[in-house]
Amino acid sequence: MRRRAACLVFSLLAACGLRGFAAVDDEFRPLEEPAYPPASELLNGVLASFPAVPIRAEAQLISKSRAGKVEKKLNTMMWLNWRGHEPEARYTIEDAFGRPLENLEIRWRRDGTRNVRYQSGDPLAEAAPPDLYAPIQETDISWIDLALAYLWWPGGKTVGAERIRSRFCYIVDLPAPANDPGQYAGVRLWIDPEIGILLQAAAYDATGQLVKLLEVKSFKKVRDVYIIQNIDIQSYPARHKTSLRVQKAEPEEE
Numbered sequence: 001m002r003r004r005a006a007c008l009v010f011s012l013l014a015a016c017g018l019r020g021f022a023a024v025d026d027e028f029r030p031l032e033e034p035a036y037p038p039a040s041e042l043l044n045g046v047l048a049s050f051p052a053v054p055i056r057a058e059a060q061l062i063s064k065s066r067a068g069k070v071e072k073k074l075n076t077m078m079w080l081n082w083r084g085h086e087p088e089a090r091y092t093i094e095d096a097f098g099r100p101l102e103n104l105e106i107r108w109r110r111d112g113t114r115n116v117r118y119q120s121g122d123p124l125a126e127a128a129p130p131d132l133y134a135p136i137q138e139t140d141i142s143w144i145d146l147a148l149a150y151l152w153w154p155g156g157k158t159v160g161a162e163r164i165r166s167r168f169c170y171i172v173d174l175p176a177p178a179n180d181p182g183q184y185a186g187v188r189l190w191i192d193p194e195i196g197i198l199l200q201a202a203a204y205d206a207t208g209q210l211v212k213l214l215e216v217k218s219f220k221k222v223r224d225v226y227i228i229q230n231i232d233i234q235s236y237p238a239r240h241k242t243s244l245r246v247q248k249a250e251p252e253e254e
Contacts, residue, residue: 039156039172042191046151047082049196049226054081057227057249061093063139063242074101074137076146076244086110089147092124093137100124102136104143108152113179133182140235140242142183145214148198150174150187164199167192183211195226210236 056079063072075094088107094100103119118129132143156174169190176184190200197219203212217230231244
């Protein structure tokens with residue numbers, strides 16, 4: 001069971017117009033003299049922890065019922081260049097037999113906007129970009145989740161601290177950008193400042209209800225940087241779950 005640390009009352013509510021974030025953890029208690037680092041500093045620390053060269057990764061998306069029964073497995077090929085001048089990523093989703101289903105390329109411009117290119121079908125062909133908040137192939141993960149797009153959202157505030165699986169984390173609340181309408185009105189992040197890893201993310205809708213919980217289950221150190229290996233993503237209120245299992249991840253040679 002997770003040990004609880006102190007956290008301020010959700011201060012993001014007034015900023016992003018939510019009625020109230022439904023707490024993932026109900027035992028937050030005010031710190032006597034909170035002195036938290038700025039959210040921008042913590043987010044920059046996460047981005048700075050990524051490898052300086054692109055990463056190629058092979059993973060599986062495993063969709064499970066609420067009872068834990070495996071319903072679907074998809075292969076996922078990823079190319080991530082999150083430390084580039086303009087951070088970018090490419091994702092290819094394949095069925096269990098290796099046939100391509102979808103391909104998405106996303107790039108974050110310096111002005112905070114993003115450029116998206118999308119392909120679908122076998123063979124892959126150019127198509128209109130999908131709703132990035134919609135489930136990928138009826139799983140619980142969206143393109144926004146897969147790309148961890150909220151790491152580039154501005155306007156965050158550090159609101160508390162808590163231990164997640166024995167690791168100390170700062171808690172950052174982020175309102176969704178006004179020019180990025182979607183299912184998420186805001187996201188709460190738990191960031192381990194020691195190694196610059198995002199350990200948990202909770203997304204909320206405009207009514208303040210929890211709609212998605214992302215939990216990093218494991219990570220490993222590769223060439224002096226930490227790479228996430230296993231993530232569980234759970235949808236609410238259905239509590240349906242999809243796991244992302246990274247089977248191979250290696251930085252490209254310079």
